[in-house]
Amino acid sequence: MHHxxxxxxxxxxxxxxxxxxxxxxxxxxxQVPRFLTHRRTGSxxxxxxxxxxxxxxxxxxxxxxxxxxxxxxxxxxxxxxQFGQGRxxxxxxxxxxxxxxxxxxxxxxxxxxxxxxxxTELGNMVVSHEIEAYSITGINPIRHIVVPxxxxxTFSTFLLNLYFNVFGLLGSFVVTQFVNPVSLQEYxxxxxEALSMTDVASSIxxxxxxxxxxxxxxxxxxxxxxxxxxxxxxxAIRSVGRGITLxxxxxxxxxxxxxx
Amino acid sequence: MKLRYRYANQVVxxxxxxxxALTVILIxxxxxxxxxxxxxxxxxxxxxxxxxxxVGMSITFRGFTVGRVREITLTETNDVHVRFTIQEExxxxxxxxxxxxxxxxxxGGGQILLHQGREPTEPIEEGSQIxxxxxxxxxxxxxxxxxxxxxxxxxIAQALGxxxxxxxxxxxxxxxxxxxxxxxxxxxxxxxVGPVGAALTSFERAVADLxxxxxxxxxxxxxxxxxxxxxxxxxxxxxxxLEQTSAALADPTGLVKTLLDxxxxxxxxxxxxxxxxxxxxxxxxxxxxxIAGLDESLTQVAEFTAYLNTAQPQILSLLEEGRQTxxxxxxxxxxxxxxxxxxxxxxxxxxxxxxFRSVRDEEx
Amino acid sequence: MDExxxxxxxxxxxxxxxxxxxxxxxxxxxxxxxxxxxxxxxxVMGPSGSGKSTLLKIAAGLIVPDDGSIxxxxxxxxxxxxxxxxxxxxxxxxxxxxxxxxxxxxxYDNLALPLQYHEPERDAAAVRARIAELTRELGxxxxxxxxxxxxxxxxxxxxxxIRAIVTDPELLFMDxxxxxxxxxxxxxxxxxxxxxxxxxxxxxAVTHDARIASRIADYxxxxxxxxxxxxxxxxxxxxxxxxxxxxxxxxxxxxxxTYDGDILDLLxxxxxxxx
Numbered sequence: 001m002h003h004x005x006x007x008x009x010x011x012x013x014x015x016x017x018x019x020x021x022x023x024x025x026x027x028x029x030x031q032v033p034r035f036l037t038h039r040r041t042g043s044x045x046x047x048x049x050x051x052x053x054x055x056x057x058x059x060x061x062x063x064x065x066x067x068x069x070x071x072x073x074x075x076x077x078x079x080x081x082q083f084g085q086g087r088x089x090x091x092x093x094x095x096x097x098x099x100x101x102x103x104x105x106x107x108x109x110x111x112x113x114x115x116x117x118x119x120t121e122l123g124n125m126v127v128s129h130e131i132e133a134y135s136i137t138g139i140n141p142i143r144h145i146v147v148p149x150x151x152x153x154t155f156s157t158f159l160l161n162l163y164f165n166v167f168g169l170l171g172s173f174v175v176t177q178f179v180n181p182v183s184l185q186e187y188x189x190x191x192x193e194a195l196s197m198t199d200v201a202s203s204i205x206x207x208x209x210x211x212x213x214x215x216x217x218x219x220x221x222x223x224x225x226x227x228x229x230x231x232x233x234x235x236a237i238r239s240v241g242r243g244i245t246l247x248x249x250x251x252x253x254x255x256x257x258x259x260x
Numbered sequence: 261m262k263l264r265y266r267y268a269n270q271v272v273x274x275x276x277x278x279x280x281a282l283t284v285i286l287i288x289x290x291x292x293x294x295x296x297x298x299x300x301x302x303x304x305x306x307x308x309x310x311x312x313x314x315v316g317m318s319i320t321f322r323g324f325t326v327g328r329v330r331e332i333t334l335t336e337t338n339d340v341h342v343r344f345t346i347q348e349e350x351x352x353x354x355x356x357x358x359x360x361x362x363x364x365x366x367x368g369g370g371q372i373l374l375h376q377g378r379e380p381t382e383p384i385e386e387g388s389q390i391x392x393x394x395x396x397x398x399x400x401x402x403x404x405x406x407x408x409x410x411x412x413x414x415x416i417a418q419a420l421g422x423x424x425x426x427x428x429x430x431x432x433x434x435x436x437x438x439x440x441x442x443x444x445x446x447x448x449x450x451x452x453v454g455p456v457g458a459a460l461t462s463f464e465r466a467v468a469d470l471x472x473x474x475x476x477x478x479x480x481x482x483x484x485x486x487x488x489x490x491x492x493x494x495x496x497x498x499x500x501x502l503e504q505t506s507a508a509l510a511d512p513t514g515l516v517k518t519l520l521d522x523x524x525x526x527x528x529x530x531x532x533x534x535x536x537x538x539x540x541x542x543x544x545x546x547x548x549x550x551i552a553g554l555d556e557s558l559t560q561v562a563e564f565t566a567y568l569n570t571a572q573p574q575i576l577s578l579l580e581e582g583r584q585t586x587x588x589x590x591x592x593x594x595x596x597x598x599x600x601x602x603x604x605x606x607x608x609x610x611x612x613x614x615x616f617r618s619v620r621d622e623e624x
Numbered sequence: 625m626d627e628x629x630x631x632x633x634x635x636x637x638x639x640x641x642x643x644x645x646x647x648x649x650x651x652x653x654x655x656x657x658x659x660x661x662x663x664x665x666x667x668v669m670g671p672s673g674s675g676k677s678t679l680l681k682i683a684a685g686l687i688v689p690d691d692g693s694i695x696x697x698x699x700x701x702x703x704x705x706x707x708x709x710x711x712x713x714x715x716x717x718x719x720x721x722x723x724x725x726x727x728x729x730x731x732y733d734n735l736a737l738p739l740q741y742h743e744p745e746r747d748a749a750a751v752r753a754r755i756a757e758l759t760r761e762l763g764x765x766x767x768x769x770x771x772x773x774x775x776x777x778x779x780x781x782x783x784x785x786i787r788a789i790v791t792d793p794e795l796l797f798m799d800x801x802x803x804x805x806x807x808x809x810x811x812x813x814x815x816x817x818x819x820x821x822x823x824x825x826x827x828x829a830v831t832h833d834a835r836i837a838s839r840i841a842d843y844x845x846x847x848x849x850x851x852x853x854x855x856x857x858x859x860x861x862x863x864x865x866x867x868x869x870x871x872x873x874x875x876x877x878x879x880x881x882t883y884d885g886d887i888l889d890l891l892x893x894x895x896x897x898x899x
Contacts (some may be wrong), residue, residue: 048728050272051265121728129724132686136797137738137787138713140706159279166282192293200290228473 024220028146045144049152053114054159058108065097065164068105069172072096077179090194097109097168098195098203100142104251106161107210110153111243115218118149119239122222123232131223146223150215157211161203202258209254217243289583300327301386305360307340312362319344319360322410326350329372344372354390356381357406361393375407429532446584499549627864636699637662637795637826638683643692645678652678653689653850660689665817665827665840669876670847676830677721677799679847683828684718684797685709697795715740717788719798723780725772731783735759738791758786762816763809784812789820796820798829802836814839834877846872 076089122145125131134141173187182190221239225231302403307313319327327346335341346354357377363370375393384390401407409580636659643656652675659668660683668676680882681687685694685701694701699712727735735755740747746754759768764782767774772780785801801817802810810833817840821827829836837844837858844861846853846869854869864870 047268047272048265050275051268052858055271055275124727128727129722130726132681133720133724133726133787135686136684136713136716136718137741138710139741140710159276162279162283164749188289189293192290195290197290200287239764 003039007231012038015023021220023026027142028150028216028219031140031143031147032141032150035143035151038143043148045148046152049114049149050156050159052117052151053110054156056125057109057113057156057160058163060113061160062107062167064105064109065102065168066171068101069093069097069168069170070175073172073175074179077176085239087190090190093169093172093191094194094199097172098165098199099206100251100255102161102164102168103203103206104247105248106157106164106207107214108244110160110211111214111218111240111247112155114153114156114242115214115239115243116236118153118215118233119222119236120219122219124229126223126225127227127232141223146215146219149219150212153215153218154208154211157214158204158207161207165203198258202254206251206254213246213250214243217246286314299348301348301351301383302330302343302345303353303354303388303390304341304343305390305392306335307362307392308340310334310340313340313342314370317370317372319346319372319374321350321353321376324350326353326374339357346374351383354383355379356384356403358384358399359391359393359395359401359407361398373410375409375436377401378406378408557572635662636695637697638828640679640683641693641695641697643679643682643689643694645675645682645687645689645691651850653682656692656850656852658683658845658852658855660826660828661843662826663824664842665821665829666843666845667837667841668828668830668845668847669832669837670853670871671872671875674847675850676847680797680799680828680830682753684716685712686718689735699862714791715793716795716797717791717793719781719785719788719796719801721799722804723772723777723784725780725784725787727772730769730771731765731775732771734783735768735787737821738787742791754790755786758790762786762812778806779807781805782809782813789816795826798827798831800831801829802831802832802833810835832876837877847871 072093073089076092077086080086080088122131125145131141131145134144169191173184176182176187218239221235221242224238225235233236313329313332315329315332316330318325319329327341327344327345327350333341353374353376355377357379358377361373361375363373364499373393374446391401393402400410638660640656640658640660643653644651645653668679670676678687682689682694683696685696688702697712697715699708701709701712704712716746725731726737729737732755735758736751739751739754755768758764759766762785764786765779767775772783775783781801781804785798788796788798802813806815814835817827817836821840821842829840829841831837841858843857844857845855846861848868854864854866855870856864861869861873883897
């Protein structure tokens with residue numbers, strides 16, 4: 001009986017937490033249009049968020065995508081021509097870089113860099129009563145703190161995904177020149193042939209959803225801090241862990257949705 | 261304050277603008293490449309079955325993709341209604357008397373060929389029907405020669421098309437061979453119906469078979485109907501025949517022994533000052549050359565089959581088999597030439613490497 | 625208390641009814657019912673840990689109590705729409721105990737944000753003029769481009785006070801506004817508070833500072849262990865015969881008092897040099 005009670009209690013807690021999180025997301029989304037129509041004060045926060053999340057992550061993104069493009073080209077060009085399927089390299093580049101790894105790796109990097117930063121920052125703001133200061137000033141903290149971060153992170157993830165593609169596909173072209181030189185024209189038209197609007201749409205949808213997930217999870221956990229500064233690192237860790245799990249689940253769901 | 265924080269707006273602005281510019285360029289290029297801004301003209305055709313057509317199948321004209329199948333529906337009268345589009349820039353190819361033809365290859369891929377009407381006219385009205393190759397109307401158009409029918413552009417058919425001149429070459433060589441064997445036959449006629457004659461007759465038969473097959477291949481290629489299976493059967497048969505012949509030639513208790521048998525025809529040959537023998541040697545050398553030529557041709561065929569590569573492993577293996585058989589036959593012939601004069605015997609086979617290994621060597 | 629309420633001719637600025645709050649089943653506040661009179665200054669006093677700060681935050685609508693209802697300037701924050709809440713916030717200010725300045729903004733932006741938010745019609749020059757006026761009056765630093773972490777605690781407190789009053793709110797909540805503020809600026813601050821009160825604003829302050837209590841308090845609320853011990857006018861409380869109240873006030877005030885003699889005299893308005 002005791003176990004039954006425990007299971008019941010933990011289920012109720014979980015459902016409660018889930019409903020609370022859903023309510024949080026709904027509230028944030030409700031505030032997005034208000035922020036956009038009403039942004040007297042938040043645009044600076046938005047700019048800084050894009051600077052931190054987008055611009056400052058650019059070098060990491062460039063390095064990783066160049067590396068991955070290189071690996072695909074080298075492995076692909078050593079294997080595919082054996083089957084007379086050399087042109088498949090373009091499809092593989094598109095599938096791996098544009099459809100799959102681009103969005104998810106970008107989101108993972110953003111989660112690791114900005115997710116922790118946002119959770120920590122918001123946790124600190126709670127502890128030092130800055131959130132209360134916003135509330136009492138009549139500035140809705142969701143609208144003024146969460147929404148610009150949501151928009152900034154989502155937008156940055158979208159842009160970084162784009163840069164990931166550019167560097168990944170460009171980098172692989174450079175490598176191709178050493179392995180099996182083709183003209184830029186041929187490489188480019190091969191890529192464009194393999195690239196469909198579905199790929200582009202899938203990549204864009206993914207990067208936007210992933211960016212939103214990262215921002216929502218990070219702000220949610222940051223605001224979960226109550227009063228002690230010892231809760232802040234816990235919130236940061238939780239936001240990364242929960243964020244990565246959700247990203248991978250969302251990636252699987254979106255990929256699945258595109259194949260259905 | 262760090263520099264990049266002071267210029268946050270500028271830095272972010274550049275970051276955003278570059279990304280947006282790249283996106284726009286990409287989408288425009290994608291659109292141009294995939295013809296978003298070009299108009300397509302719609303036509304339809306009726307087929308008996310939808311088995312060989314599929315949505316998205318391309319429509320080609322002299323090797324250019326000019327359109328695509330958009331929709332396939334079954335009508336109330338059990339016709340298959342195939343709606344397809346022709347790209348704007350090729351619309352003037354769709355003239356009166358044009359017809360379409362479905363070609364498939366054994367791998368299941370396929371395409372629709374557009375054959376243009378012979379008489380240059382204005383493009384036919386959008387939305388009208390284009391007759392198929394084997395429909396009544398199509399047959400009539402073909403019979404009356406009102407449509408230009410080209411060989412199709414299916415990759416396998418193309419490769420076979422390139423094989424064609426080589427096969428013609430093979431054909432010529434074989435005619436040569438047949439002539440020579442007939443000569444040999446004549447030389448022996450009346451003298452003996454002994455083992456050499458028999459062996460050569462058997463070889464002749466094989467060669468005749470091969471010639472027949474080549475004619476068959478020619479027919480097949482000309483009719484642009486791919487009957488790979490029967491072709492393969494023929495080639496296989498030739499290969500077997502050749503193999504048997506060379507086995508007969510190589511058999512030490514057979515031909516060679518008979519040649520050396522003093523009571524056989526060889527004794528007669530040796531008696532007339534080696535003249536007849538030298539004649540035979542000459543004939544055999546020439547035959548050998550011909551076979552070498554055939555071998556070379558088949559090697560060439562094998563190289564061409566490289567285009568088909570993984571597509572048609574059987575062809576490759578059979579050609580390889582045929583080539584090996586011929587090589588064996590060649591060696592045996594050299595043995596025949598050497599042996600009576602007691603020189604080298606049958607030489608060690610020196611493998612002439614082909615470009616591709618036999619498919620049986622490797623699992624796919 | 626009844627007598628006091630009858631003195632009130634207008635509705636209270638802030639009304640708490642049967643407020644209770646517990647943290648993990650330990651009660652912090654129990655059954656608190658108070659009407660903070662409008663256009664007057666109420667000082668909340670009590671020993672440390674008596675729940676004064678929590679009470680103030682509940683009164684300001686920052687903490688939602690487990691039980692009871694609140695009305696701030698006629699608005700119930702639990703039922704009000706977002707717009708009503710926003711309007712309400714434009715009419716109140718809050719000085720946090722630790723300043724609670726926004727760390728990621730310059731001091732100037734900390735002061736400008738409430739103005740930009742609630743008075744968008746003010747142009748940048750007007751905002752700058754208003755901030756300059758207040759910082760000069762209260763002796764705050766002129767280097768407003770600095771971040772909060774770059775200035776002293778006392779400076780932060782002054783800036784936080786200016787932030788609370790920059791929109792000239794009808795209702796001002798203060799949690800220990802004078803801690804870590806030096807004597808000179810303390811005087812400036814109290815002078816400002818007096819002028820705020822004289823302009824008919826309502827002030828609710830939690831403080832240990834006897835000078836604030838004596839110079840600006842109209843009413844005193846004495847809290848102990850999460851309950852209201854006594855609520856009355858300054859005169860009533862300072863002349864109260866209740867030994868417990870007297871002991872609490874003595875303890876609280878002695879933390880900041882620098883005078884000898886009867887400590888409760890500090891609370892006597894007649895004795896106040898500024899009265």
